Amino acid sequence: MKYLKQFLIILAITFLGELVKYLLPFPIPASIYGMILLFAALMTGIVKLEQVRDTGRFLIEIMPAMMIPAGVGLMVSWDALKKMLIPVIIITLVSYFPVQIVTGHIAQFIIRRKEEKVNE
Amino acid sequence: MSNFLNDSLFAGVSISLIAYMIGVFLNNKYKMPLFNPLLVSVILSIVVLIVADVDYEVYNAGASYLSWFLTPATVCLAIPLYEQLHVLKKNWFAIILAIVSGVITSSVTILVLSKIMKLNHKEYVTLLPKSITTAIGMGLSEEMQGYVTITVAVIIITGVIGNVLGEAVCKIFRITHPVAKGLSLGTSAHVLGTAKAMEMGDVEGAMSSLSIVVAGLMTVASSIVFSNLI
Structure with a gap:
């Protein structure tokens, strides 16, 4: 119940x-x-x-x-994917890195500055 | 046989879940991110459908009951967010600003690359949600009228990249603070990045799981603006 x-x-x-x-x-x-x-x-x-x-x-x-059914749906959207396959692969690979690096460094920069202020 | 499969409502769900259990088993046994259960189950299910000559529509008539749970499950992401509120409160300014920057970086990079490669609107909005959790990304892609199934594939692959390379990126680019490591993994590689972050430490794990939800929500907001740019 x-x-x-x-x-x-x-x-x-x-x-x-x-x-x-x-x-x-x-x-x-x-x-x-x-x-x-x-x-x-x-x-x-x-x-x-x-x-x-x-x-x-x-x-x-x-x-x-x-999410399996949506993933299996690739079967039917294969035609659409085929046309954009190379850009999709490039964009997926390339865009990963800036996102992680920017997020990490901005967080680190602000936290470090705050810690320094506390220590002063 | 295939006649029977065409009428069965439970065949699709069973195939999906058996494939998923095989994926979970492989993942536990070989600790390799390529054996991501979702990735394995999608590939296995497609193979089974092709071999048994069953149409996707037939499969989905049963399997769509699985998808039905996705909306309430996504609503439940509010629960871990609520439970981690104390973590958010402590460093809220750094956390929010870092995730916003990550989300905007993601949108801008995808916009620029899509322009260079001359993608059309539908293809471009398909890729916009690539860094966020599938639950939110799927709904977002659907709302923007992208190819939902391609969005799902791209999201999973992005997660696998994060899981495999995320730790190395932290090392090479000197992201050393535990909070920063967790945020960077969760914002760039959602659940799969978080799995890695949890291996790295408790703070990393908590930060990463927090960023899944926050980055998801912010990407929804940023996509409203960015989706009109191509």
């Missing part, structure tokens, strides 16, 4: 996310609105962590399995 109750709370919030998506004009998936709503509900105490935690963790743990 506990899991069903938790699942119901999660589904209800997901539904509210769909409702927000329906009302707002942005290209934002319903899941993002739902995530923000659940976060707000946890922050304000409307939903307690114990009321969603176990089922939520389970869903997150098995999340990769939910």
Whole structure:
């Protein structure tokens, strides 16, 4: 019963996310609105962590399995992929590095400066 | 036989999950990022469908019930975010600014490379979510009318790159602070980068898992602007 109750709370919030998506004009998936709503509900105490935690963790743990059908869909989009295969490979490889380097160095720079200030 | 498969609602789900379990098994046994369970299961499922001569539509009639869980599961990412709030609070300025910079770097790099290689709008928006978690990236690609399945493939491959090369990049480019290492891995390589970060240490792991959600949300915001540029 506990899991069903938790699942119901999660589904209800997901539904509210769909409702927000329906009302707002942005290209934002319903899941993002739902995530923000659940976060707000946890922050304000409307939903307690114990009321969603176990089922939520389970869903997150098995999340990769939910993406299999989309991945298998490559079968049907092979024609589209074939046309852009080389740019896709180049962009995927090349763009990885600047993202990691910039993120790491900006974080490091700010934290180090803060630590120096504390030490002074 | 293939007639029966064409009518079965449970064949698709079973094939997917068996393939996934094989992927998990290989991943545990050989600790190699190339044996990413999702990657293995997608390839195995495609092979099975081609060998058994089953159409994707038939497979997906059953397998789509798996995808159905993705939206509520993504909503649940709010839970780890809430649990790690204390980590965020401590260094919030550095964390937010670093992730924003990473997200903008990602969008700008993809924009410039797409322009150079003359990709069209649909191809370009397919690639925009490449650094974020599949759960958010899939929905985003769908909203922007990209090729969702290609987005998924690119996201997984980006994650594998991060898992394999992320630690070396930290060394070569002198990213030494544990917080910075975690943020850089999570922002550039989502869940698979986080798996690596967790091996590197607790702080790295917590920071990386936090950046999955934050970078995902910010990429959604930045894509609203960037998707109009090609």
